[in-house]
Amino acid sequence: MKKIKWCVIGAGGIADRRTIPAIMKDEGSELVAVMDRVPEVAEAIGKKYGVAYYTEEREMLASTDADAVYIGTPVFAHKEQALTALEFGKSVFVEKPITMTSAEAEELVDAFRKAGKQLTVGYMMKHHNLHERAKAMIEGGEIGKPVSVRAKFSCWYPDIPGAWRQQKKLGGGGAFMDLGVHCAELIEYVLDDEIIEIKSMTATSTFSYEVEDSAVVIFRTKGGVLGTIEANFNISDAASTSALEIYGNSGYVSCKGTLAQTEGGTLTHLYAPQGDYSAMQDRVTSEPKTYEGEGADLYQKQIKRFGELLLAGKTDLYFAEKAVHIQKLTEMVYENAEK
Ligand SMILES: NC(=O)c1ccc[n+]([C@@H]2O[C@H](COP(=O)([O-])OP(=O)(O)OC[C@H]3O[C@@H](n4cnc5c(N)ncnc54)[C@H](O)[C@@H]3O)[C@@H](O)[C@H]2O)c1
Structure with missing residues (x-):
């Protein structure tokens, strides 16, 4: 071979x-x-x-x-x-x-x-079995039409003298450039949609380095989904619970602990289509079902x-082009945060 x-x-x-x-x-x-x-x-x-x-x-x-x-x-x-x-x-x-x-x-x-x-x-992270499952569920109409997304990814990254990630000219940015980009790439992959508009705020509130230790982005996709991305370098590792929650008009997929270097965490799915308006706001129509990460090496x-x-003699630049788009978004995030 x-x-x-x-x-x-x-x-x-x-x-x-x-x-x-x-x-x-x-x-x-x-x-x-x-x-x-x-x-x-x-x-x-x-x-x-x-x-x-x-x-x-x-x-x-x-x-x-x-x-x-x-x-x-x-x-x-x-x-x-x-x-x-x-x-x-x-x-x-x-x-x-x-x-x-x-x-x-x-x-x-x-x-x-x-x-x-x-x-x-x-x-x-797009190779995580639960992110693949979330994508398939959304494509299969199992949450209805996606309408709202929330992604959160954080870690503890204190001041380290000389660290390249803490200098704009070496790392290009802070928590968004390092962690937020994973969220944006994953959202676009799972939704098969593109983020086209953003509003953002960044801060360096906990540490004294030049790049941001906190970023919040509000976005709109081409398909009309509204969402947020929160990226933090200033939440302790033990308290950092990554999340990718996607709500449709008939349910949700909620991934917890899946934005990580290992294929762990859970995905909870609820399909709950609703007919008429209910002033009682009765919510539960079926039981949510939970799936586990398979623990493979991403x-x-x-x-x-x-x-x-390579062995098939093929090239595929689709995701490299997506990565270009993620850099465009990153620039939009930093430009908008400065306004
Ligand atoms: N996909 C992921 O899960 C993941 C996780 C961590 C880091 N990263 C990415 O990997 C890259 C490296 O991050 P890291 O955390 O490993 O950084 P690091 O600083 O821990 O390691 C970088 C290594 O590159 C070496 N190096 C530095 N400049 C070099 C140069 N010009 N030529 C050759 N070697 C050089 C350093 O000596 C060091 O051994 C970054 O782009 C980062 O965003 C990805």
């Missing part, structure tokens, strides 16, 4: 925690080399997984016969490194958010389209799908 050979740029963070273990587990994938700007990190990760290690991406790309490159570096480095990999004829899997700006993102997707190479962005699902596409 032919395996996809992977090399990694930016090996020390999420790459080591999630993506490299997913590559190692995936039957159709093989890790051949890693690179990190920090020599000790490159060496430690190379030795941990028993592969060649480098501190320069060009040197790694010239010395290996990898088919695919995973980029797990801070956002400011994504565009240049993805273009460098493309120069070496590689397909690329870049972490979210795709780039610092939508202009950079457009440039990147255009370059991959022209070269006929695959570009995938690490929005892994990162392995991404790696597997990427590999299958």
Whole structure:
């Protein structure tokens, strides 16, 4: 069986925690080399997984016969490194958010389209079995017509001197750029709709870094759904309960604890169509049903799908284009917050 050979740029963070273990587990994938700007990190990760290690991406790309490159570096480095990999004829899997700006993102997707190479962005939450189920339920009319959405995603991210995510020029933004983008991508995927209008507020109320630790966005989709996204860096991990609640005119799907790196949490569904107006506001017409996350590895699902596409000799830039749109929305969020 032919395996996809992977090399990694930016090996020390999420790459080591999630993506490299997913590559190692995936039957159709093989890790051949890693690179990190920090020599000790490159060496430690190379030795941990028993592969060649480098501190320069060009040197790694010239010395290996990898088919695919995973980029797990801070956002400011994504565009240049993805273009460098493309120069070496590689397909690329870049972490979210795709780039610092939508202009950079457009440039990147255009370059991959022209070269006929695959570009995938690490929005892994759409592969969660409960998000797939929510999408199928909505498509199947099981909540009626979607009318209202609420997404919430948070963590505890205190002041850390030198942290790239806390500097606008390195991370591009704060809680929305890091967490809110996952919500926006997921909402559009699950609803099969597009956010077209937003109003937003941001604040840095708990910490002293330059980017926002709190963001609230109100949005309208093309299909007429109204909703909110709340992204916070200042809610303790234990108190952070992620949520994606979608209400239709005949019921709801409510995902709790599913916006996460693991396939856990629950989805509760209620189908409750209502006839005439009831002044009594009687609500319960049927029992809600709850489903559990299946506990699969979301990162392995991404790696597997990427590999299958390459092995079939295909490219699919649909989600990369969606990632460009998410960067446009992110810019709208920051512009509107400044008004
Ligand atoms: N999809 C997810 O679940 C998820 C989770 C966490 C982070 N991320 C994304 O992954 C990316 C990295 O985040 P992280 O938390 O792993 O960051 P990190 O700072 O923990 O790790 C980044 C690694 O890249 C290395 N690095 C920095 N600059 C480099 C450069 N120019 N060239 C090569 N190596 C370089 C660092 O030494 C470090 O080892 C970001 O885009 C982030 O948004 C995605």
